[in-house]
Amino acid sequence: MAVSGTSSTSGTSSTSNTVTGATTGIANNFDQFLTLLTTQLKNQSPLDPMDTNQFTAQLVQFAGVEQQLKTNETLGSLLSLTSASTATNAVGFIGSTITTDGATTHLANGKAEWQVNMPQAGSATITIKDSNGSVVYSQTKALSAGDQTYSWDGKTSVGAKATDGLYTVTIDAKNIAGETITAKTQISGVVDGVDFSGSIPMLKIGDISVALDKVKSLVRTA
Template sequence: MSVSNTSKLSNAAVNAAQNNTNTSGNGTSIANNFDQFLTLLTTQLRNQNPLDPLDTNQFTQQLVQFAGVEQQLKQNETLTALLGVSKATTGASAIGFVGQTVTADGAATQLKEGKAEWKLNASKGGTATITIKDASGKVVQTGTTTLTAGDQTYSWDGKTSTGSTAPEGEYTITVDAKDLAGTAITVKTEISGVVDGVDFSTAVPTLLIGAIKVPLDRVKSVKSGS
């Protein structure tokens, strides 16, 4: 094997390892390339021409490149371990919400025992058209209400626009509001309920209020008990 060919193979191993680090983060692939590099390097040193030895600068550059790859691999392993610890800590924290009443950003809540409530926050006073939809997106009730600036509660008794009683389940509110001059105003919606479970299937644990999923970062307040 010639020095130049072996050197090219070593460079190829370096590039392959760097590409795997940048694209897939696959530790096994990087380790395999590192072993390949060491094999090529020792073969290169063993078969080099004594009258024309391997260029010192090139040799040093290859070692530095792979030292950087190995360091990055270790950093990735450390980050993975830290993420695992963080997820476990977050999960333990989420369990503490079970049985507590939380208020969170959101538009979907549960109709239960003939009652559903949303907290509204209007930037100005005015009037609003309220639209309530079921879990399938079907409109079940529309109406109008007067808004005041700031926080307020909108309650629904479960009666549909046709006068029938809607079944218990998940319902979403939409608020189309205007001030006294007829200009559109912003209305934020919040939901409130007792957490009865935690979903760990997502990247970040999600609180469950019946069938409603509430990400932890949307929780605004917590109260003890129901």
């Protein structure tokens, strides 16, 4: 029997009730089986005794099933405790600044930033798109090898001021030899909420959702 656990209270209750009910049912059948076996053994004919090996095998099977159900019940309880612990830990992230892999971040007060990692020094064409997928800014610039921060002041390619919101960066990079290389991007932001609707708590940075297990680093604010 498979046991599943979720972070929601209803899911945990359903799992627990199912396993408990099954355990109760098998326990009742087990008692009935022992009563029937004992009665048959008491009333068997001395001249034609029953095959006790068969009853022993059935007894072992019943014991194995009962043990498995108890194991599943224990696992269900452990999953519930783990989910509760994970939820508590997730709430502890609120107010902290986290960093995660990603290309979409917020433009606020004329500023948006991405952490960029270049495996080699070279040049890159940097393109920024709004939430509708429209290109609002593009430039080509030299980037050094390693980690660095790319900042955008919110000005579009035609000099207009972009509205605050979500923007996605794309970096097409090449090394000094002109060979294509992959530049990785990360985003940072302050956690202002947690979404528990899925199996893994999602940390909220405004409209951006970050899975708890995808957090690369955390800085707690005083």
